[in-house]
Amino acid sequence: xxxxxxxxxxxxxxxxxxxxxxxxxxxxxxxxxxxxxxxxxxxxxxxxxxxxxxxxxxxxxxxxxxxxxxxxxxxxxxxxxxxxxxxxxxxxxxxxxxxxxxxxxxxxxxxxxxxxxxxxxxxxxxxxxxxxxxxxxxxxxxxxxxxxxxxxxxxxxxxxxxxxxxxxxxxxxxxxxxxxxxxxxxxxxxxxxxxxxxxxxxxxxxxxxxxxxxxxxxxxxxxxxxxxxxxxxxxxxxxxxxxxxxxxxxxxxxxxxxxxxxxxxxxxxxxxxxxxxxxxxxxxxxxxxxxxxxxxxxxxxxxxxxxxxxxxxxxxxxxxxxxxxxxxxxxxxxxxxxxxxxxxxxxxxxxxxxxxxxxxxxxxxxxxxxxxxxx
Amino acid sequence: xxxxxxxxxxxxxxxxxxxxxxxxxxxxxxxxxxxxxxxxxxxxxxxxxxxxxxxxxxxxxxxxxxxxxxxxxxxxxxxxxxxxxxxxxxxxxxxxxxxxxxxxxxxxxxxxxxxxxxxxxxxxxxxxxxxxxxxxxxxxxxxxxxxxxxxxxxxxxxxxxxxxxxxxxxxxxxxxxxxxxxxxxxxxxxxxxxxxxxxxxxxxxxxxxxxxxxxxxxxxxxxxxxxxxxxxxxxxxxxxxxxxxxxxxxxxxxxxxxxxxxxxxxxxxxxxxxxxxxxxxxxxxxxxxxxxxxxxxxxxxxxxxxxxxxxxxxxxxxxxxxxxxxxxxxxxxxxxxxxxxxxxxxxxxxxxxxxxxxxxxxxxxxxxxxxxxxxxxxxxxxxxxxxxxxxxxxxxxxxxxxxxxxxxxxxxxxxxxxxxxxxxxxxxxxxxxxxxxxxxxxxxxxxxxxxxx
Ligand SMILES: Cc1cc2nc3c(=O)[nH]c(=O)nc-3n(C[C@H](O)[C@H](O)[C@H](O)COP(=O)(O)O)c2cc1C
Ligand code: SF4
Ligand code: SF4
Ligand code: FES
Numbered sequence: 001x002x003x004x005x006x007x008x009x010x011x012x013x014x015x016x017x018x019x020x021x022x023x024x025x026x027x028x029x030x031x032x033x034x035x036x037x038x039x040x041x042x043x044x045x046x047x048x049x050x051x052x053x054x055x056x057x058x059x060x061x062x063x064x065x066x067x068x069x070x071x072x073x074x075x076x077x078x079x080x081x082x083x084x085x086x087x088x089x090x091x092x093x094x095x096x097x098x099x100x101x102x103x104x105x106x107x108x109x110x111x112x113x114x115x116x117x118x119x120x121x122x123x124x125x126x127x128x129x130x131x132x133x134x135x136x137x138x139x140x141x142x143x144x145x146x147x148x149x150x151x152x153x154x155x156x157x158x159x160x161x162x163x164x165x166x167x168x169x170x171x172x173x174x175x176x177x178x179x180x181x182x183x184x185x186x187x188x189x190x191x192x193x194x195x196x197x198x199x200x201x202x203x204x205x206x207x208x209x210x211x212x213x214x215x216x217x218x219x220x221x222x223x224x225x226x227x228x229x230x231x232x233x234x235x236x237x238x239x240x241x242x243x244x245x246x247x248x249x250x251x252x253x254x255x256x257x258x259x260x261x262x263x264x265x266x267x268x269x270x271x272x273x274x275x276x277x278x279x280x281x282x283x284x285x286x287x288x289x290x291x292x293x294x295x296x297x298x299x300x301x302x303x304x305x306x307x308x309x310x311x312x313x314x315x316x317x318x319x320x321x322x323x324x325x326x327x328x329x330x331x332x333x334x335x336x337x338x339x340x341x342x343x344x345x346x347x348x349x350x351x352x353x354x355x356x357x358x359x360x361x362x363x364x365x366x367x368x369x370x371x372x373x374x375x
Numbered sequence: 376x377x378x379x380x381x382x383x384x385x386x387x388x389x390x391x392x393x394x395x396x397x398x399x400x401x402x403x404x405x406x407x408x409x410x411x412x413x414x415x416x417x418x419x420x421x422x423x424x425x426x427x428x429x430x431x432x433x434x435x436x437x438x439x440x441x442x443x444x445x446x447x448x449x450x451x452x453x454x455x456x457x458x459x460x461x462x463x464x465x466x467x468x469x470x471x472x473x474x475x476x477x478x479x480x481x482x483x484x485x486x487x488x489x490x491x492x493x494x495x496x497x498x499x500x501x502x503x504x505x506x507x508x509x510x511x512x513x514x515x516x517x518x519x520x521x522x523x524x525x526x527x528x529x530x531x532x533x534x535x536x537x538x539x540x541x542x543x544x545x546x547x548x549x550x551x552x553x554x555x556x557x558x559x560x561x562x563x564x565x566x567x568x569x570x571x572x573x574x575x576x577x578x579x580x581x582x583x584x585x586x587x588x589x590x591x592x593x594x595x596x597x598x599x600x601x602x603x604x605x606x607x608x609x610x611x612x613x614x615x616x617x618x619x620x621x622x623x624x625x626x627x628x629x630x631x632x633x634x635x636x637x638x639x640x641x642x643x644x645x646x647x648x649x650x651x652x653x654x655x656x657x658x659x660x661x662x663x664x665x666x667x668x669x670x671x672x673x674x675x676x677x678x679x680x681x682x683x684x685x686x687x688x689x690x691x692x693x694x695x696x697x698x699x700x701x702x703x704x705x706x707x708x709x710x711x712x713x714x715x716x717x718x719x720x721x722x723x724x725x726x727x728x729x730x731x732x733x734x735x736x737x738x739x740x741x742x743x744x745x746x747x748x749x750x751x752x753x754x755x756x757x758x759x760x761x762x763x764x765x766x767x768x769x770x771x772x773x774x775x776x777x778x779x780x781x782x783x784x785x786x787x788x789x790x791x792x793x794x795x796x797x798x799x800x801x802x803x804x805x806x807x808x809x810x811x812x813x814x815x816x817x818x819x820x821x822x823x824x825x826x827x828x
Pocket of ligand 2: 176177178179180181182183184207223226227228229231232
């Protein structure tokens with residue numbers, strides 16, 4: 001299948017004359033093409049009125065409708081039929097009507113329901129962010145932070161699964177999975193053979209591969225990028241570094257795979273390439289899928305033509321060590337101390353010897369240990 | 376004696392077989408429809424009859440049929456939902472096992488009205504012996520020219536296929552059923568599109584319950600106007616009720632929808648009263664998904680009227696004081712039954728049967744089961760009751776398919792009407808392990824309703 005067919009709003013087949021639908025979301029008006037979903041209409045407005053989406057992925061056909069985080073209230077169906085919709089609807093799968101009025105953050109009912117959904121998503125989640133590679137770029141972390149409650153009411157043992165290697169490049173940590181089905185659609189729509197799906201039902205459902213196939217399709221690595229949580233991680237990067245310690249740069253190469261765009265983000269530290277991912281937009285969706293060769297095998301800067309630093313949303317923790325579009329807060333201490341520098345008791349980096357650029361963390365097998373720095 | 380339309384000939388020896396069925400007036404309706412009526416006239420008759428879907432939701436069948444899209448050159452399908460997995464419901468089984476030709480005939484007439492040339496019977500896997508019965512009946516009908524090409528020389532073609540499910544309640548939900556029929560995982564689809572537009576193989580499809588399709592036969596035989604006379608208001612015709620629980624005569628009964636709940640439970644024609652002369656405590660009138668009612672709200676509505684065995688009367692008072700006719704799975708509980716335990720049993724069922732697609736149902740059903748288990752086994756807290764209420768509230772209405780609602784409603788109704796029984800469990804954890812709360816005040820006459828001003 002051609003990758004380009006995934007891009008954009010391929011679901012709109014408009015006739016010659018384009019009549020736009022007027023929609024109001026949280027009292028903000030927007031005009032969109034018929035066939036647009038409420039979620040995409042909201043994204044056209046942008047900002048805080050955009051419902052969070054954990055399962056919908058515009059590049060994957062059939063995605064959405066499952067996680068229920070994007071529920072909104074339709075207070076007026078359309079100009080033709082102004083009745084409100086009886087239940088909250090999944091904005092990612094509900095198309096707009098002319099004159100529709102939607103409430104998202106202006107509806108206490110929606111916020112309440114969303115809080116419930118977040119609680120459900122976290123119910124069996126291991127909350128192992130401190131040891132999870134996804135931390136810092138995890139949509140579930142962001143979602144819980146923005147919409148969740150501050151503690152759980154769940155007093156039972158959480159569900160766990162064993163970790164599984166899906167081939168030598170991808171690690172499945174099912175315990176963290178929120179069953180958004182994105183990886184299933186990715187495997188289905190991007191790779192030649194279907195070897196990846198869901199077994200079991202209810203809260204015993206699990207991602208699985210067909211008789212432990214190793215998933216050696218040339219696009220299967222994309223399941224890592226679409227996974228909103230740390231359930232699918234890159235084995236070549238696992239435990240190598242925290243994403244916010246790395247510097248993301250846009251890069252490209254002339255990829256020999258005709259289906260691959262070759263446009264990636266390199267996650268670097270010094271001149272080391274720790275990992276390669278596709279480029280993601282502000283909703284966490286990849287701009288274009290990349291092949292496994294680019295992702296897993298090109299870990300040398302020389303393989304790439306560097307374009308420049310990747311722009312990262314300012315609110316993201318990843319931007320904390322960064323350089324573009326960040327305003328460095330004023331150092332109040334200097335002012336308070338009348339211009340004198342504070343006294344440095346000791347430098348923790350030199351004490352612990354961890355900050356030694358001469359040691360290539362990415363070359364160490366497995367997580368780095370203190371032993372690795374003693375040599 | 377109530378009049379019957381579906382089971383009137385069920386007692387005849389050999390009615391399972393074609394010859395007996397035919398010689399007792401079988402296939403007369405199919406003949407009438409195909410030869411003298413035409414598809415539109417059949418649809419008109421079904422509309423006139425006011426027949427409502429017998430699968431649970433009670434949606435008017437004629438209206439549903441009229442929604443089916445009819446694009447040029449695209450096949451249409453009729454699917455018979457024989458997945459019957461709702462706890463307490465076992466009426467379709469009776470029809471298929473004893474009078475399979477009634478269903479086949481109903482399928483022929485309905486397919487004819489819809490312009491479908493293929494019909495599927497999707498049957499739950501646990502009914503392992505019934506597909507043979509159905510396939511034998513299909514073979515007989517085909518042999519006699521009721522199926523196949525150019526039926527009765529009318530130019531109408533029809534094949535009926537039987538497909539077994541693999542034991543999942545969720546495959547009774549019409550879009551999950553369609554997915555399963557296509558050979559996929561039985562996950563409900565996200566609607567719209569509805570099956571009437573994009574159903575089986577993305578073609579226009581009607582999904583109907585076994586009893587609904589069987590009821591089309593008498594409607595064509597006696598006419599829609601006559602059919603209406605068998606019921607009350609918008610509950611027209613007869614309804615199969617599978618009665619179970621603490622009653623003297625559990626079984627499948629065909630009732631005219633004009634008798635009272637009290638008559639149904641206590642008359643010798645039907646349930647024959649409560650077993651062992653116990654007192655009635657509660658009843659779930661329409662299968663496990665519908666709200667449970669205490670005895671006093673079951674026999675009389677909150678307005679003090681006699682509660683009837685009809686869609687409207689059972690639903691009178693909404694969820695605050697009413698319930699639903701649902702699929703007709705009538706579960707009766709006597710004074711020795713424990714509502715908490717019963718609610719736990721249902722919660723376990725829904726937890727086990729959730730497909731796991733959407734977060735509230737996948738996670739919430741298991742949570743409710745665990746909390747209920749604590750309460751039932753003496754480890755509950757008072758706050759657990761409010762917690763349960765909050766969980767069910769956050770599932771209900773927020774899921775992809777109605778299984779989430781079906782899991783939430785029984786818990787909500789149990790707490791709404793039997794909260795003191797839950798509280799008693801929490802307050803007397805030891806005692807609750809050895810005895811039940813009993814009838815308490817649940818059969819006491821309700822205070823007279825305040826007259827409307
Ligand atoms: C979880 C679930 C299970 C269901 N199971 C059945 C079933 O076993 N049999 C049935 O006829 N309808 C079942 N239904 C209802 C069907 O979705 C559908 O409404 C029905 O088959 C329509 O037929 P009717 O219009 O003739 O009632 C179920 C619905 C849900 C949500
Ligand atoms: S593994 Fe990740 S992408 Fe796949 S279903 Fe689970 S959370 Fe979604
Ligand atoms: S409500 Fe339950 S059964 Fe229905 S789609 Fe959601 S998870 Fe599946
Ligand atoms: S994003 Fe809409 S339901 Fe998941």
